[in-house]
Amino acid sequence: MANYSTNEFKGGLKVMLDGDPCSIVENELVKPGKGQAFNRVKLRNLMTGRVWERTFKSGDSLEAADVLELEMEYLYNDGDMWYFMKTDGSFEQYAVEKKALGDTEKWLKEQVPYTVTLWNDNVINVSPPNFIELEVTETDPGLKGDTAQGGSKPAVLSSGAVVKVPLFIEEGEVLKVDTRTGEYVSRA
Amino acid sequence: MATLIKAWPSSFLEKNTMSIDWRPTATIETLRDRARLLAEVRAFFARRGVLEVETPVLGHAGSTEVNLASLSVAATTPAGGERLWLQTSPEFHMKRLLAAGSGPIFQLARSVRDGEVGRRHNLEFTMLEWYRPGLELDALIEESAALVHAVLGRDPGPLRRRRYRALFREHLAIDPFTAPLGELRRRAGEVGGLDMADSDRDGCLDLLMSLEIEPHLGRSGLDVVVDYPASQAALARHHRDPEDGARVASRFELYLQGLELANGYDELTDAEEQAARFVADNAARQIAGLPEVNVDTRLLAALAHGMPEGSGVALGIDRLIQLALGKQSVAEVMAFATPRC
Numbered sequence: 001m002a003n004y005s006t007n008e009f010k011g012g013l014k015v016m017l018d019g020d021p022c023s024i025v026e027n028e029l030v031k032p033g034k035g036q037a038f039n040r041v042k043l044r045n046l047m048t049g050r051v052w053e054r055t056f057k058s059g060d061s062l063e064a065a066d067v068l069e070l071e072m073e074y075l076y077n078d079g080d081m082w083y084f085m086k087t088d089g090s091f092e093q094y095a096v097e098k099k100a101l102g103d104t105e106k107w108l109k110e111q112v113p114y115t116v117t118l119w120n121d122n123v124i125n126v127s128p129p130n131f132i133e134l135e136v137t138e139t140d141p142g143l144k145g146d147t148a149q150g151g152s153k154p155a156v157l158s159s160g161a162v163v164k165v166p167l168f169i170e171e172g173e174v175l176k177v178d179t180r181t182g183e184y185v186s187r188a
Numbered sequence: 189m190a191t192l193i194k195a196w197p198s199s200f201l202e203k204n205t206m207s208i209d210w211r212p213t214a215t216i217e218t219l220r221d222r223a224r225l226l227a228e229v230r231a232f233f234a235r236r237g238v239l240e241v242e243t244p245v246l247g248h249a250g251s252t253e254v255n256l257a258s259l260s261v262a263a264t265t266p267a268g269g270e271r272l273w274l275q276t277s278p279e280f281h282m283k284r285l286l287a288a289g290s291g292p293i294f295q296l297a298r299s300v301r302d303g304e305v306g307r308r309h310n311l312e313f314t315m316l317e318w319y320r321p322g323l324e325l326d327a328l329i330e331e332s333a334a335l336v337h338a339v340l341g342r343d344p345g346p347l348r349r350r351r352y353r354a355l356f357r358e359h360l361a362i363d364p365f366t367a368p369l370g371e372l373r374r375r376a377g378e379v380g381g382l383d384m385a386d387s388d389r390d391g392c393l394d395l396l397m398s399l400e401i402e403p404h405l406g407r408s409g410l411d412v413v414v415d416y417p418a419s420q421a422a423l424a425r426h427h428r429d430p431e432d433g434a435r436v437a438s439r440f441e442l443y444l445q446g447l448e449l450a451n452g453y454d455e456l457t458d459a460e461e462q463a464a465r466f467v468a469d470n471a472a473r474q475i476a477g478l479p480e481v482n483v484d485t486r487l488l489a490a491l492a493h494g495m496p497e498g499s500g501v502a503l504g505i506d507r508l509i510q511l512a513l514g515k516q517s518v519a520e521v522m523a524f525a526t527p528r529c
Contacts, residue, residue: 007303029307038395055381057391
């Protein structure tokens with residue numbers, strides 16, 4: 001793979017650090033006027049999601065990481081692995097382990113496109129779309145007349161996620177949910 | 189961006205220019221404020237009888253300093269094809285004016301330093317540099333603080349003198365002058381999370397200064413760091429540390445809100461000492477695998493002729509304008525910062 005020098009570091013660049021693929025979040029040049037230059041770099045470890053802060057001597061370089069972000073549809077789960085398919089018309093499928101799926105497991109719905117991160121052709125992360133529409137499979141009966149005012153109750157969605165919803169929501173309704181905050185947005 | 193275009197059908201323009209970010213990196217309102225603040229600078233020096241000068245951006249010599257990367261261009265001149273250097277600061281030319289009897293001078297000079305781009309840096313930037321023959325360093329510190337006050341349009345708070353050595357003791361509990369190199373490398377490596385095993389003393393000190401000390405400076409007023417290590421003197425004289433007689437640089441740096449604003453010297457006027465530092469710089473460049481830079485023989489000749497004793501300071505006016513206008517980066521106070529130039 002190619003190498004990237006500190007002056008090429010910019011947000012989104014994928015590089016290898018301590019054996020893990022990372023995405024550069026921020027790169028700041030620190031240099032006393034007449035002194036040596038360093039780059040203060042924030043990187044997100046793509047395996048753990050943790051953000052690292054590291055300093056490099058200006059001009060140092062890191063190996064590029066063979067990381068690709070692709071759109072894939074969720075297909076099914078065979079009890080062991082989760083299967084996704086490329087949306088580019090190739091019908092190419094990828095099996096994903098629970099570890100790579102992480103929290104996204106509770107936002108899975110068939111035929112919805114997810115952002116899948118591949119490192120050396122292995123799936124290391126799956127991100128759900130910011131908003132997703134899911135059906136309520138379980139919640140206490142709705143309260144008639146209470147359409148807006150306060151109060152909320154838990155609702156189990158078809159994907160397994162539990163979100164707080166307004167009291168008027170009934171089982172069987174389809175809701176729009178923000179996957180980043182896990183919050184109810186509206187009826188779909 | 190520089191695509192060779194043979195024809196410009198309107199469909200091409202429509203398709204290809206939509207996504208091009210052509211707009212300035214500063215708002216027009218900011219540029220108006222910038223112009224007003226630059227007028228403030230000129231008024232400040234007019235009141236004090238300091239002459240505005242303009243010196244070349246291109247020179248036959250560049251800065252030899254190891255940590256400054258000069259760019260050069262191939263120029264056509266009466267001497268034929270020549271390599272000319274984009275000045276990293278107007279220092280050499282201004283000192284030649286001093287030697288020629290200019291008296292006190294200032295300049296808002298476009299300066300270029302290769303590779304320096306970031307939130308606080310831009311490849312080319314405006315240096316406010318001024319020289320005060322006959323003025324002691326302490327008096328120049330006072331004048332620098334007054335200039336900062338005038339441009340900020342408010343009192344930056346009390347001016348505090350902080351000794352380089354005392355700052356390291358306070359923030360890192362080490363003596364930057366006497367700590368063994370091994371300890372400096374270990375501390376710098378820990379702080380930065382990198383291998384400093386092949387770094388020299390100054391490299392380690394620069395890293396510790398940048399990451400552990402600088403962010404705390406200028407938080408409750410203007411902090412002036414003085415008595416730098418002798419090895420970081422650049423074009424400043426040396427003097428003896430009153431504490432233990434160690435040689436220190438007669439140099440100061442001005443900090444406000446964690447930002448390095450200015451660098452001042454009790455100027456070196458000795459041609460021989462200057463020539464020795466140029467040679468040492470180029471030797472260090474060779475060891476570091478950096479290109480050699482033409483030594484400014486005209487500056488040496490001017491010093492040999494005689495440059496009046498005095499002090500001088502270079503202030504990054506873009507940074508000061510950034511602070512005055514409450515912006516987050518120098519790009520926001522420049523018409524077209526490097527990534528969009």
